[in-house]
Amino acid sequence: MAKTSAEKSRDYAQRYPDRRAESKRAYRERNLITVREKEAEYARRKRAEKRKIRDPMLTCLDCKGQRPRPITRGPFPLRCPECREKRNQSLRHGRQHIYDMKPERRLRAQKNSPEQKARNAASKRRWYAENQARRRHEARELCGGAFCVRCGFSDERALTFDHPDGGGNKERMRGLSTDVVVSRVLRGDTGFRVLCWNCNWITHVERVAEASLASPS
Numbered sequence: 001m002a003k004t005s006a007e008k009s010r011d012y013a014q015r016y017p018d019r020r021a022e023s024k025r026a027y028r029e030r031n032l033i034t035v036r037e038k039e040a041e042y043a044r045r046k047r048a049e050k051r052k053i054r055d056p057m058l059t060c061l062d063c064k065g066q067r068p069r070p071i072t073r074g075p076f077p078l079r080c081p082e083c084r085e086k087r088n089q090s091l092r093h094g095r096q097h098i099y100d101m102k103p104e105r106r107l108r109a110q111k112n113s114p115e116q117k118a119r120n121a122a123s124k125r126r127w128y129a130e131n132q133a134r135r136r137h138e139a140r141e142l143c144g145g146a147f148c149v150r151c152g153f154s155d156e157r158a159l160t161f162d163h164p165d166g167g168g169n170k171e172r173m174r175g176l177s178t179d180v181v182v183s184r185v186l187r188g189d190t191g192f193r194v195l196c197w198n199c200n201w202i203t204h205v206e207r208v209a210e211a212s213l214a215s216p217s
Contacts, residue, residue, distance in 0.1 A: 148196040
């Protein structure tokens with residue numbers, strides 16, 4: 001019995017797999033747009049089949065009521081709007097249901113409670129403030145001491161870092177901040193000195209005056 005074209009093609013692919021792969025690659029290069037359109041159409045058809053297979057109704061976890069599945073893509077809520085609102089109210093006002101859970105779920109719920117989140121945020125802010133003050137003090141000590149090198153002022157609340165050779169304004173425009181300066185000093189950068197804000201501004205005014213005198217009128 002004569003073989004069909006499909007059987008002949010299958011036998012050829014089994015006998016000469018390299019030639020078959022090369023011919024498929026050449027065809028794809030010649031007909032790239034057509035191949036992509038066919039692939040997109042195949043993907044759309046598969047998605048449509050999946051949507052048909054899925055249950056068109058969703059079941060609420062609490063009241064077991066059913067509602068139509070939304071047309072939009074998932075993820076879909078596991079509860080109906082009424083049960084979801086009741087659950088949110090219980091989460092906001094009374095957390096007694098937490099103690100009816102299993103121990104591991106209860107611990108996870110307590111960690112995610114608004115009160116615990118507020119305590120965590122306050123602890124993070126306190127740690128950041130303390131760590132920031134310590135790092136800045138260490139950076140000032142590396143720059144020669146926690147005092148102004150011009151007037152000797154030593155209150156660290158009014159001390160800042162200055163570029164002895166100028167150029168700080170350009171670096172600030174590129175995103176330089178005090179924390180970045182502190183990190184650079186702690187890594188060994190020696191291009192900074194400590195000044196109080198008064199001396200820092202006086203130094204800026206003096207540099208501007210020198211630049212205006214040096215420039216041709």
